[in-house]
Amino acid sequence: MTGAALLCLVAGAALVVQNALMGAMAARGAGLTGALLCNSLVGLSLLGLVEAWRSGPGFPLRLIERAEPWFLLPGLLGTLFVAASLYGYRQQGATVTVALVVAGQLAAGIAGDAAGLTGRRVGVNPDSSLGWETWLGAALLLAGAVLILRGRGPA
Numbered sequence: 001m002t003g004a005a006l007l008c009l010v011a012g013a014a015l016v017v018q019n020a021l022m023g024a025m026a027a028r029g030a031g032l033t034g035a036l037l038c039n040s041l042v043g044l045s046l047l048g049l050v051e052a053w054r055s056g057p058g059f060p061l062r063l064i065e066r067a068e069p070w071f072l073l074p075g076l077l078g079t080l081f082v083a084a085s086l087y088g089y090r091q092q093g094a095t096v097t098v099a100l101v102v103a104g105q106l107a108a109g110i111a112g113d114a115a116g117l118t119g120r121r122v123g124v125n126p127d128s129s130l131g132w133e134t135w136l137g138a139a140l141l142l143a144g145a146v147l148i149l150r151g152r153g154p155a
Contacts, residue, residue: 026086110130
C-alpha cells in the first residue's frame with residue numbers, strides 16, 4: 001500500500017471520529033453551526049501557524065495579492081461536506097452517511113478524472129484507469145451503499 005493510500009484510509013477513519021466528536025459538541029449546546037465553527041477555527045489556526053512558520057509572517061498579504069474570487073469555493077465546498085456529514089451522522093448514523101458520501105465522491109471522482117479536473121486525465125477505454133475494473137468497482141460500491149440503505153429500513 002502506498003503512503004497516499006494509507007493516508008486516505010487514516011483520513012477516512014478520522015472523519016468518523018471527527019463527526020462523532022462534533023456531534024457530541026452539538027449535543028452539549030454548541031449546535032451544529034457552533035461545532036462547525038469550532039472545527040474550522042481550530043483548522044484555520046493550525047494552518048495559519050504552519051504557514052507562518054514555513055513562509056514567514058507576511059504570507060497573508062501575499063495570499064491576498066494573489067487571491068481571486070473563485071478561491072472561496074473550496075472553503076465553501078469543504079464546509080458543505082463537513083456540515084452534511086455532521087447532519088447525516090445525527091439523522092441516519094455513520095454507516096449510511098459514509099456510504100452515501102463515498103458513493104457521491106466516487107461518482108464525482110470518475111467524472112473529474114474523465115474530464116481532467118484532477119490533473120490526471122484518463123479516457124474511458126480498457127487501457128485507462130477508467131477501464132472495466134473501475135466501473136465494476138464503482139458498481140460494487142454503489143450496490144453496497146444500496147444494501148446498507150435497504151438494511152436500515154424506512155427512515
